[in-house]
Amino acid sequence: QKEVEQNSGPLSVPEGAIASLNCTYSDRGSQSFFWYRQYSGKSPELIMFIYSNGDKEDGRFTAQLNKASQYVSLLIRDSQPSDSATYLCAVNMNSGGSNYKLTFGKGTLLTVNP
Amino acid sequence: GAVVSQHPSRVICKSGTSVKIECRSLDFQATTMFWYRQFPKQSLMLMATSNEGSKATYEQGVEKDKFLINHASLTLSTLTVTSAHPEDSSFYICSADREDYEQYFGPGTRLTVT
Numbered sequence: 216q217k218e219v220e221q222n223s224g225p226l227s228v229p230e231g232a233i234a235s236l237n238c239t240y241s242d243r244g245s246q247s248f249f250w251y252r253q254y255s256g257k258s259p260e261l262i263m264f265i266y267s268n269g270d271k272e273d274g275r276f277t278a279q280l281n282k283a284s285q286y287v288s289l290l291i292r293d294s295q296p297s298d299s300a301t302y303l304c305a306v307n308m309n310s311g312g313s314n315y316k317l318t319f320g321k322g323t324l325l326t327v328n329p
Numbered sequence: 330g331a332v333v334s335q336h337p338s339r340v341i342c343k344s345g346t347s348v349k350i351e352c353r354s355l356d357f358q359a360t361t362m363f364w365y366r367q368f369p370k371q372s373l374m375l376m377a378t379s380n381e382g383s384k385a386t387y388e389q390g391v392e393k394d395k396f397l398i399n400h401a402s403l404t405l406s407t408l409t410v411t412s413a414h415p416e417d418s419s420f421y422i423c424s425a426d427r428e429d430y431e432q433y434f435g436p437g438t439r440l441t442v443t
Contacts, residue, residue, distance in 0.1 A: 249431070258422045258437040259373070303372070305432075316363070317432055321372040 217242045217308045221320035229328050234291040236323050238304030241285070247307035248280055248287045249317065252300045259303055263289065294327045301325070331427045332356050335435035342413055343443055349409045350438045352423030358403035359425035363432060364396075367420045379406045413442040 218241045228234045236250075247266055251259035265271045265278040265287065277290040287306075291298055301322040308318050332355040342348050352362055360381050365373045377398050378386045385398035397409040406425075410417055418441050424432040 251434075258420075258434040261431065261433060264431060316375055316378060319373045 217318055219304055219306050219318050219320040221302075221304050221323050223321055224324040225326050226323055227326045227328060228294050230294060230296060232294050232327075234294045234298065234325055234327070236289040236291075236302050236304075236325065238287045238289075238306075238320055239285055240287070240304075240306045240308075240318075242306065242308045242318075243282075243285060245285075245306045245308055248278070249305040249307075250276075250278060250287075250289045251303040251305060251319075252298075253303055253322065254300045262302075291325075294325075296327045296329050299325055299327050331425070331431070331433040333423065333425050333433050333435040335423055335438050337438060338436060339439045339441075341441045341443060344414055345412055347409055347411045348413055348440060349407055350421055350423075350440075352406045352408070352425070352435050354404045354425040354427075354433075357425070357427050359406075359427065360403065361426040362400060362406040363424045363426070364398060364406075364408050365422045365424065367422060367437075373422065376408075410440065413440070415442045418442045 220239045249264045250262045252262050253259045263278045265280045271278045275292045279288045301324050303322045304320040305317040334353045336351045362379045364376045367373050375388050376391045379398050379400040381400045387393045400406040420437050422437040424434045
């Protein structure tokens with residue numbers, strides 16, 4: 216069974232702090248990794264994707280990928296109350312032939328306290 | 330950005346009736362679209378992968394005769410829940426694959442079966 220694991224939280228950080236969200240995956244052949252943000256009652260919104268080992272920065276967000284450790288993380292700098300949401304890690308896992316699908320973790324609930 | 334729409338956003342129907350949900354990619358063509366279901370406080374569960382011009386690929390445990398998927402064009406996929414029952418009440422979300430396996434989600438359809 217190919218899996219994506221996330222700490223369900225809740226993760227609580229004060230406003231202005233760095234929030235660190237972690238994700239591990241089981242399929243060593245995975246090539247693409249995504250972070251989505253989902254507000255309560257809404258659909259997921261793509262925040263970042265990363266394909267290569269190392270860091271990728273976009274504004275206050277930094278994604279980190281370590282394929283050897285099968286680990287991907289998301290750092291949110293200068294956290295704001297509006298960042299409070301569930302963060303979903305998704306991994307592109309080949310489902311056979313030319314098909315692929317995203318396998319989602321269960322998400323980490325982040326709360327940023329004013 | 331990549332915009333995906335869904336219609337309707339909310340629907341209430343009586344048990345035994347059928348409901349059709351539309352998913353459109355508005356500013357890009359999507360060879361592949363995906364249909365997910367999300368129950369309260371749970372993660373996204375992939376129901377099926379829809380490829381334009383071919384039959385959908387259903388995930389294990391999803392009844393293909395109950396959840397009919399049609400992907401007639403590169404910008405439109407539909408999901409029909411046939412003979413709906415209260416246990417089908419859920420948040421149905423589609424996504425479209427723009428390129429490089431990036432999936433963009435529609436806003437979701439909240440289905441309530443009474």
